[in-house]
Amino acid sequence: MSKALTYLAKTRPEAATHLLSFYKHSVQALDEKTKCLIQIVTKVTVGTERGLRQYAPKALKAGASREEILDAVLMAFPAAGLNKVLDAIDIMREMDLLPEAPASSPTAAEAQSLGLLADFPLQRMQCVQRPSGDYIVYRSDADTVVVYSARCPHSKANLCRGTDHGTQVECRIHNWRFDLATGVCIEPAGGAGMQVIPSVVRDGQLLLQ
Numbered sequence: 593m594s595k596a597l598t599y600l601a602k603t604r605p606e607a608a609t610h611l612l613s614f615y616k617h618s619v620q621a622l623d624e625k626t627k628c629l630i631q632i633v634t635k636v637t638v639g640t641e642r643g644l645r646q647y648a649p650k651a652l653k654a655g656a657s658r659e660e661i662l663d664a665v666l667m668a669f670p671a672a673g674l675n676k677v678l679d680a681i682d683i684m685r686e687m688d689l690l691p692e693a694p695a696s697s698p699t700a701a702e703a704q705s706l707g708l709l710a711d712f713p714l715q716r717m718q719c720v721q722r723p724s725g726d727y728i729v730y731r732s733d734a735d736t737v738v739v740y741s742a743r744c745p746h747s748k749a750n751l752c753r754g755t756d757h758g759t760q761v762e763c764r765i766h767n768w769r770f771d772l773a774t775g776v777c778i779e780p781a782g783g784a785g786m787q788v789i790p791s792v793v794r795d796g797q798l799l800l801q
């Protein structure tokens with residue numbers, strides 16, 4: 593429940609009870625995913641960023657794919673118009689809730705190199721975008737570098753948009769935390785770890801293998 597509804601439930605309990613009861617009982621035949629996708633259409637149409645930020649992650653959690661979320665945003669176009677749809681796409685991309693755009697074709701060398709090893713500072717999470725995906729580079733000391741896929745092993749959110757806690761990164765979608773030196777999932781304990789991508793340093797360049 594939003595903070596505003598919690599406030600109303602305390603200060604106007606009768607009104608809030610009827611309101612919440614309406615939400616709970618009025619829609620009965622639709623499953624949770626469909627309800628969330630319809631909510632996305634309505635939130636884009638009325639242009640409420642807060643509603644969009646609330647219901648889009650719920651849709652993902654309820655089993656919607658990123659493609660279905662994009663379709664829901666586009667379904668709003670006839671009523672919402674182009675600007676509201678583009679605004680919603682910006683928000684959804686920032687939240688990593690939309691499918692990746694197809695990549696343009698790079699040269700083999702461009703695709704393979706993540707950059708000069710010396711340019712990656714020690715003990716700092718660094719994100720690198722390549723056509724094959726987003727990567728996280730972490731150097732625990734001068735002799736140790738590890739490259740991870742930036743896709744969260746829980747539900748594929750982009751960890752580059754997560755919170756950098758120095759030696760750990762926290763996913764912004766469901767708050768899983770990972771140790772950057774090892775990729776191990778710290779919270780929840782026993783969760784899947786980050787995917788290590790094979791890499792090699794050649795002539796000072798950090799290369800994907």
Ligand code: FES
Binds near residue numbers: 763766
């Ligand atoms: S997508 Fe769920 S914790 Fe990252």
